[in-house]
Amino acid sequence: MPLLEVEDVVVRFGGVTAVNNATFTAEERRITGLIGPNGAGKTTCFNVITGLQRPTQGTVRFDGRNVTRMPVHRRSHRGMARTFQRLEAFGSLTVHDNVRVALDIAGGLRGVWRSQSAEADRLLERVGIADYAGERADAIPTGTARLLELARCLAGDPRLLLLDEPSSGLDEHETDAFGELLLALAGEGRAILMVEHDMDLVMTVCDDIHVLDFGEIICSGSPAEVRSDERVQRAYLGQSDEQDTRTDLAAFDATTVLPAVGVS
Ligand SMILES: Nc1ncnc2c1ncn2[C@@H]1O[C@H](COP(=O)(O)OP(=O)(O)O)[C@@H](O)[C@H]1O
Ligand SMILES: [Mg+2]
Structure with a gap:
């Protein structure tokens, strides 16, 4: 049974259907990509999964349990953690203290109160930003701040990690290291669900990919299956009949997406 099951989820904001009957899963020990053009509904899906957004319809199951109406903090206590597309760290604290606060919160939830300074150092080392420990x-x-967010997530030792555009701001070398880290985190048994625009990274590390377009899952499969799917290519290339409504999409990460979908 997949750790996370999203079933038939619909989210409407007034007249806008942001997510339309989306069904997908994320499994332990696997990296699952959730990709799609800007405005496709990816972040809204994350909000529904984590409890920030109540769906108009549909079900979210975590570890076999229906959590659709469970509050955010209880989902987090059960092992969900996420990073935000917009960064959420405490700006006036040092990098080290940001992680320590996250560890204190996670420890407090478990009734553990002791200094976790060494553990904070270990997490910073793990995500590769130990050099920044003393900086505000x-x-x-930005790329470092994203890794800080990941370290804060890991403080809670989550079973499911939801990462919203984690590699933006990382250079090529940092992105490679980040990919290795994701593989290691999945190898520990965690499920990782990642919204990501860097198609090289997605195609390299993901085991499974779901493609959202206008709120609908238009394709689910392995990187090879997704890459060769005609609907996916149309969604990214804006070559469908609705082309004129998709001027926005043409600009969407064309440089990284075009080679990745194998269209020149
Ligand atoms: N709180 C909201 N109120 C109204 N519309 C929203 C809200 N959040 C998202 N939307 C709309 O829902 C659609 C999907 O948005 P989003 O999930 O942020 O897409 P993505 O993360 O794939 O870029 C967009 O059309 C967006 O404008
Ligand atoms: Mg988004």
Whole structure:
């Protein structure tokens, strides 16, 4: 049984259907990609999974249990953690203290109260930003701040990690290291669900990929299956009949997406 099951989820904001009958899963020990053009509904799916957004319809199951109406903090206590597309660290604290606060919160939830300074150092080392430990979180580069978010997530030792555009701001070398880290985290038994625009990274590390377009899952499969799917290519290339409504999509990460979908 997949750790996370999203079933028939619909989210409407007034007249806008942001997510339309989306059904997909994420499994332990696997990296699952959730990709799609801007505005496709990816972040809204994350909000539904984590409990920030109540769906108009549909079910979210975590570890076999229906959590659709469970509050955010209880889902987090059960092992869900996420990073945000917009960064959420405490700007006036150091990088090290940001992780320590996350560890204190996670420890407090379990009734553990002791200094976790060494554990904070270990997590910073693990995500590769130990050099920034003493810097204020609002003074570090965006890519580093994303890794800090990941370290804060890991403080809770989550079973499911939801990452919203984690590699933006990382250079090529950092992205490679980040891919290795994701593989290691999945290898520990965690399920990783990742929204990501860097198609090289997605195609390299993901075991399974779901493609959202206008709120609908138009394709689910392995990287090879997704890459060769005609609907996926149309969604990214804007070559469908609705082309004129998709001017936005043409600009969407064309440089990284086009080679990745194998169209020149
Ligand atoms: N709180 C909201 N109120 C109204 N419309 C929203 C809200 N959040 C998202 N949307 C709309 O829902 C659609 C999907 O948005 P989003 O999930 O952020 O897409 P993505 O993350 O794939 O870029 C977009 O059309 C967006 O404008
Ligand atoms: Mg988004």
